[in-house]
Structure formats: structure tokens, C-alpha cells
Amino acid sequence: MSLQMISDVLALRDISSHCPLCGRKFGRVARTDEHIFPRWLQKHHKLETRRLTLPNFIGKTYKSVRIDICEKCNHHRFGRLETEIARRVRSGDAFAAVQDLDQELLAVWLGKILWLLCRKGHAYPDHRRRNEPEPDSIVPQDLMPGITYLGMMERAFAMHKGMYACYLTDPPLPDFFYGPPYSLYVVEIDTRDTRFEAFDFADNLITLGAALRTGNLGLICAFDGGIHREFRLHRFQHLIGEKLHPVQFGELAARIFYDHTVLHEDALRVQYYWNRPLHAVVAQTQTPRSFDPFLAEHHDLERLAGMIGRGTYADPKKILHEGGRIFTCLEDHEGNFLRYAVTEEEIEAARRDPHQTLMGPLDSRWRTDSCSR
Numbered sequence: 001m002s003l004q005m006i007s008d009v010l011a012l013r014d015i016s017s018h019c020p021l022c023g024r025k026f027g028r029v030a031r032t033d034e035h036i037f038p039r040w041l042q043k044h045h046k047l048e049t050r051r052l053t054l055p056n057f058i059g060k061t062y063k064s065v066r067i068d069i070c071e072k073c074n075h076h077r078f079g080r081l082e083t084e085i086a087r088r089v090r091s092g093d094a095f096a097a098v099q100d101l102d103q104e105l106l107a108v109w110l111g112k113i114l115w116l117l118c119r120k121g122h123a124y125p126d127h128r129r130r131n132e133p134e135p136d137s138i139v140p141q142d143l144m145p146g147i148t149y150l151g152m153m154e155r156a157f158a159m160h161k162g163m164y165a166c167y168l169t170d171p172p173l174p175d176f177f178y179g180p181p182y183s184l185y186v187v188e189i190d191t192r193d194t195r196f197e198a199f200d201f202a203d204n205l206i207t208l209g210a211a212l213r214t215g216n217l218g219l220i221c222a223f224d225g226g227i228h229r230e231f232r233l234h235r236f237q238h239l240i241g242e243k244l245h246p247v248q249f250g251e252l253a254a255r256i257f258y259d260h261t262v263l264h265e266d267a268l269r270v271q272y273y274w275n276r277p278l279h280a281v282v283a284q285t286q287t288p289r290s291f292d293p294f295l296a297e298h299h300d301l302e303r304l305a306g307m308i309g310r311g312t313y314a315d316p317k318k319i320l321h322e323g324g325r326i327f328t329c330l331e332d333h334e335g336n337f338l339r340y341a342v343t344e345e346e347i348e349a350a351r352r353d354p355h356q357t358l359m360g361p362l363d364s365r366w367r368t369d370s371c372s373r
């Protein structure tokens with residue numbers, strides 16, 4: 001029964017005939033029109049007629065980015081999830097309000113937006129490539145096997161099943177060895193700088209990550225078998241307890257997405273099993289637990305600078321220093337958290353600090369010069 005579920009997810013059924021979340025065939029269940037960015041979230045931030053800046057959906061309004069899902073998902077399983085998240089996000093202190101929420105629900109919720117964007121993007125031909133012999137989709141076919149990892153997680157949730165991740169060499173002792181199939185970071189946002197919008201969304205389909213900022217809540221999630229938390233949490237832990245300015249949140253997300261570009265290829269491969277006692281899919285990452293798959297030899301400073309630039313609206317050429325140094329706005333020259341200068345006093349103090357440098361058109365864009373990699 002549930003091995004069948006795994007192969008059904010991998011088969012990527014046509015979204016015009018099957019619910020992209022639970023896989024049920026439309027007709028047996030009614031189809032409903034779903035806003036990929038939830039309608040309550042659009043209302044909350046007045047996004048309806050605003051246009052997306054995501055590479056795959058440039059120029060589309062938020063309210064037009066929709067997909068059919070089945071009535072059961074919309075009104076029950078995922079509908080209840082939306083209600084839970086909406087109540088907390090709209091409470092005025094979203095960061096505090098999600099603290100008692102199971103992290104899996106946050107990961108599934110953010111993952112649902114990313115998964116539905118991918119399925120929608122994959123279903124439409126890319127107009128920029130319409131004259132090629134085999135025109136590809138907006139989300140190209142060769143990315144879909146990796147993206148399906150996220151589809152597996154959404155399907156398991158839709159069907160009241162679980163999903164866990166493990167490593168190649170793990171013995172079958174679930175309680176100890178199985179962990180969540182994602183790396184989720186929940187951070188508090190510094191909302192004092194009113195020049196920045198209260199909402200932002202970024203994704204990276206190659207590394208299967210998404211970042212969403214709403215009010216004082218920031219979520220960054222990589223659907224990676226939990227390997228980022230396992231091997232890279234120590235790099236970022238001191239930042240996660242701080243209030244991050246929107247630009248800093250953008251840099252943190254970019255750095256987490258970037259990390260996944262240096263992975264050993266076996267860490268991108270996965271084997272799925274059905275675990276009956278756990279009632280869950282187990283996704284086995286094809287590297288051993290003892291092996292750190294984030295490889296120093298794959299580092300590419302230009303790529304890192306490019307990704308940070310995109311995430312922070314800064315010029316990548318200015319982020320990358322000659323001599324292999326990368327600017328950061330997250331840490332001071334000693335590696336401690338650097339509070340982003342917002343008030344006049346803070347900007348003045350930053351101006352006097354010889355370790356900080358002005359970048360970008362906004363006065364408050366101060367970054368400390370540090371070699372962080």
C-alpha cells in the first residue's frame with residue numbers, strides 16, 4: 001500500500017488530473033482552486049496585486065499564482081494547517097506565537113508553497129526556450145527528481161504518514177537514528193527598519209531551499225534530509241538567537257542555500273523505504289553519518305558572492321573582495337553577531353568603526369569586512 005505511495009510520488013502524476021499534494025485523482029475527489037501563497041497571507045501583507053520577483057514567476061501577481069488541489073487537502077489536512085499557521089502569524093508577535101508549534105508543521109507549510117510553485121512551474125513551457133528543438137518547462141525536467149524529495153514529504157503529511165531521514169550506514173534503530181527530513185531555522189526579525197517590507201519570499205530550486213519572512217518571523221528551510229543542521233548548525237547557531245535585520249535574514253538564507261551547492265554528490269542521492277512500524281517513509285541519504293558531505297574543495301567564492309548579492313540586493317562584485325574575502329553583514333571582525341545599524345546613533349557608531357565598510361545606496365548598509373569562509 002505505501003510502497004505504492006512512494007512510487008506514485010516518484011511518478012509525478014499530471015497536475016491537471018491529480019492533486020499535487022495527496023495524489024488523488026480529480027473526479028473521485030472535487031478539485032478546488034488554491035492560492036500557492038495563501039490568501040490569508042496575501043491579505044495580511046496586501047500582496048494580492050503585487051508582482052512576484054521569483055525567477056520563475058517574474059511579473060505574475062500573487063493572486064494569480066494558483067493551482068488545483070483536491071477538496072480533502074484544501075478543506076481538511078492542509079486547511080487545518082493553514083488555520084494554525086495563520087492564527088499565529090497574524091497574532092502581532094508571530095515569532096513568539098510559533099514557539100509552541102511542532103516544527104514539522106512549519107516545514108510542511110513552507111514546503112507546500114515551494115512544492116506547489118515547482119509543480120506549477122514544471123507544468124508550463126518556458127517561453128524563453130520555445131524555439132529550441134525540445135523546449136523545456138519553466139522548472140526544468142532535470143531538477144524534478146531532486147525536487148520530488150519535497151513532494152514525498154508533502155504526500156506523507158497529506159496521507160497522515162510520517163517521513164524521516166537517515167544515513168547510509170545507520171542501523172535500523174529508529175528512535176535513535178531517524179531524524180526530520182529537513183533543516184529548519186526559525187529566526188526572529190528586527191522590524192525597526194520601516195524601509196523594508198514586512199514580507200519576503202526567496203527560493204532556490206537547485207538546492208531545494210525556501211526562505212519566508214513575515215513580520216518578526218523568519219523561516220529558512222532546506223529539504224535536505226537534515227544534513228545542514230547536522231553538519232553546519234555550528235556555523236550559524238550564534239545568529240539564530242539574535243534579531244536579524246531583513247538584509248541579514250537575506251544573507252543567512254543565501255549562505256544556507258549556498259552550502260548545499262558544495263555537497264558531495266552522494267549526499268544528493270536518496271533511497272526511499274517504507275517503514276511499517278513507524279507508519280512512515282524513510283529517506284536514506286547515500287552518505288554515512290560519520291562523513292561531512294559539505295566539501296571545502298567545492299567552494300566557489302564568486303558563486304557565494306552572487307548568491308549573497310541576490311539575497312541582499314547588493315552588488316556581488318562589491319561583496320567579493322580581492323584576496324578571497326567575502327563581506328558579511330552578520331558578524332563583526334571577531335565573528336560575533338553584528339547588529340545591523342538602523343538608528344542614526346547606530347549608523348554613526350558604525351561609521352566610526354574602522355572594521356566596517358559602507359556598501360550599497362542605503363546609509364545603513366554597513367558590513368564588516370571579514371573572511372568568513
Ligand SMILES: [Zn+2]
Pocket residue numbers: 019020021022023024069070071072073074158
Ligand atoms: Zn489532495
